[in-house]
Amino acid sequence: MDITSYVLLSHEQALRRRMDVVSNNMANLSTAGFKREDPLFREYVERTGNADAPTRTTSMVLDYGTVHDTSAGSxxxxxxxxxxxxxxxxxxxxxxxxxxxxxxxxxxxxxxxxxxxxxxxxxxxxxxxxxxxxxxxxxxxxxxxxxxxxxxxxxxxxxxxxxxxxxxxxxxxxxxxxxxxxxxxxxxxxxxxxxxxxxxxGSNVQPIVETTNMVAILRAYQTSMRMAESMNDIRKSAIDKLGRFG
Structure with a gap:
């Protein structure tokens, strides 16, 4: 698996984590005193290169936990x-x-x-x-x-x-x-x-906000999947061309 695939996998894992948190917020819409949560991520930078090649950096996403919204419910x-x-x-x-x-x-x-x-x-x-x-x-x-x-x-x-x-x-x-x-x-x-x-x-979860978040997460995941499919097509094309050259 090349570095591009690792980056896409990292992104998709972060999206899944976001969806889990948003789903939990929606499930507690009627829970008294519930405080909605937001996922917290941090960037992990992978440095690659050697003496004959310039140093390159690749950013990945790491799950860093969750934070809860302290605003009061109604x-x-x-x-x-x-x-x-x-x-x-x-x-x-x-x-x-x-x-x-x-x-x-x-x-x-x-x-x-x-x-x-x-x-x-x-x-x-x-x-x-x-x-x-x-x-x-x-x-x-x-x-x-x-x-x-x-x-x-x-x-x-x-x-x-x-x-x-x-x-x-x-x-x-x-x-x-x-x-x-x-x-x-x-x-x-x-x-x-x-x-x-x-x-x-009451809970401070706002259903319209959480529903909007769900739609945004779904669209981001679909975009990531399309990118992965495009990368697979590029690899297949390269392999076919190398095969014909051989």
Whole structure:
């Protein structure tokens, strides 16, 4: 396989990766708090040549991972006073079944049978200092969440929802279940926290944009295939001519 074929293969692999990412975005169009992703590539330059020939460079594409779009999704009203949306940067902290901490923008909250506040998947929501929030079960239907995350019941304050912010969003990685993992986050104070209750944050995926991306990827792949076919025709023609010469 010559260098041209390697370059075309590199391009087609990058296009396939782009299509996988766009397809995943479309699949999560209705996922609460989902952040659309973009593939990240970098250029790999291959240098060829020797003492008798000038140095030549060939550029190829290498997959360098993905980055997620941190722009906020739209506010979707649920009329549940426990459902919240973070109005600004940051993530809700939840305790995973393995005992670790994960982060999410999906603000579906409910009170479990033991009185702890959990997300829709049953993971315990963490409040200030990384501690679970427990409320009286009999007050489950009479709770409210203030803009600063303070949870209030009929008899006063019961805790505060913690919002964790990462100064470097590149350190936040999706884990595949609507959750994120991250390192180096800091817990926002009450004065820095901004929440909206009675609804959740929708996905920030724009279907028209993603559909347009799919069409562009398909056309680029078709162009790459035509180039590969043209190169094959040139090789066949050269072989035929050499055969006749021999």
């Amino acid at each position: 506010f979707q009203v649920t009329d549940n006073p426990l459902d919240i949306m973070i109005d600004g940067p940051g993530y809700l902290s939840v305790e995973t079944p393995e005992g670790g901490v994960a982060y999410t923008r999906a603000g579906y909250l409910k009170v479990a049978e033991d009185g702890t506040l959990t997300n829709a998947a049953g993971m315990r929501l963490l409040g200030e200092g990384g501690r679970p929030i427990t409320v009286p079960v009999e007050d489950a239907g009479r709770l409210s969440i203030a803009d600063d995350g303070t949870i209030k019941g009929p008899n006063g304050e019961l805790g505060r929802v913690a919002v964790t912010m990462f100064d470097n969003e590149a350190s936040v990685d999706p884990r595949g279940d609507g959750m994120f993992t991250g390192q180096g986050g800091r817990e926002l104070t009450a004065a820095e926290t901004r929440l909206r209750s009675g609804g959740i944050e």
